[in-house]
Amino acid sequence: MRHDPSLNRPASAPATPPSFSLGRVASVKPLGRDFLRMRIESDDLFRFAETLIHFRLVLQPQGVTTPSWPVMDAEGRTVWPKGAAALHRPAYTVRHIDAAAGWMDTDIFVHDGGRICEFARQAESGDIIGLNGPGGGGVPTGARLLIGGDETAYPALARAIEAAPANAGGDCYLFGDSADYPLPEHPGITLHVTPRGEAELAEKLRRTGTNAQAIWIATEKSRLGPLKSTILDELGIPKGMTHLAAYWSAPNSTESTPDGDTR
Known part of the structure; x- marks a missing residue:
């Protein structure tokens, strides 16, 4: 995947937590009656291609024009925006991924009142979204x-x-x-x-x-x-x-x- 400079953080910005990166919406397509499949592009997806299958989509508060993302403090701890700048961070499943090609798919269950549902319905190619993780465990194993x-x-x-x-x-x-x-x-x-x-x-x-x-x-x-x-x-x-x-x-x-x- 060609590197997208729009996903870069300014050189003068505080350090980014290793579990966080920015992605770009590539497409959103209907999947049956009840789901949307969102494809996200980034050149920083390799951590999502390992054992853990969940991650968090990270949305800015509604109406925000100058985004704030998590940073690391001097002790190496992740600091998330608070108050009116607090970010929406629901968990989703990595459904398909090709980290080398720079994309992954996640499937969104459509229901009333969901902020991610609203974002996905209105998303356009190139919209920026935060990605945090992975986490939440892997798939069950056994005979x-x-x-x-x-x-x-x-x-x-x-x-x-x-x-x-x-x-x-x-x-x-x-x-x-x-x-x-x-x-x-x-x-x-x-x-x-x-x-x-x-x-x-x-x-x-x-x-x-x-x-x-x-x-x-x-x-x-x-x-x-x-x-x-x-x-x-x-x-x-x-x-x-x-x-x-x-x-x-x-x-x-x-x-x-x-x-x-x-x-």
Whole structure:
């Protein structure tokens, strides 16, 4: 990829944290009914092509004309803009990447009120966006998998299915109200479309247990609760075999609801 000088920070600017860089929107395209695929270009994407599959998109506050980005202080700590200059930093999944060619794709679940959704709908080629990470863990590994999530987790589920060896087996539960997302096929992994079916799966696990060697589930916080207590407390499955994540909180929750695929 040809280096883009628009992504450079001024030489006189404070040092940039090693986990942060700027990217440029290359394109945004519909992906089924419920998602947008954003392609981001940069010559500084190699860190996103390793084990960890999540990163944070970083947006300026609405109406800002002079952007402020994170810097490092004299002790090497990352300092993020605060107050009115605070940045929006929802987490997303690296869906596809070619770091050598200078691009990566991330898939955005479209829903009302999401700032990234609004940005993506209005984005034009060349728009600048911050990239922080990677983080959030990698794909589950094992000969038999139990994975699942709602729409916010579908891109990560796709990464998990793609990474599973051909001789792996298991089950993938789709808890979203819609299953309109292009998940890859795998000969040994069965897809179960069970909208808001977290409690149903928890009850099934109480009755039958599981022989999964790795469990990866991400969904809304209150709906994750029954699964988490069943898997960890009732079945006694070690935490090291599981990734049980609340990607977002419903509006009546006491917590906020960011707008990433790992809300």
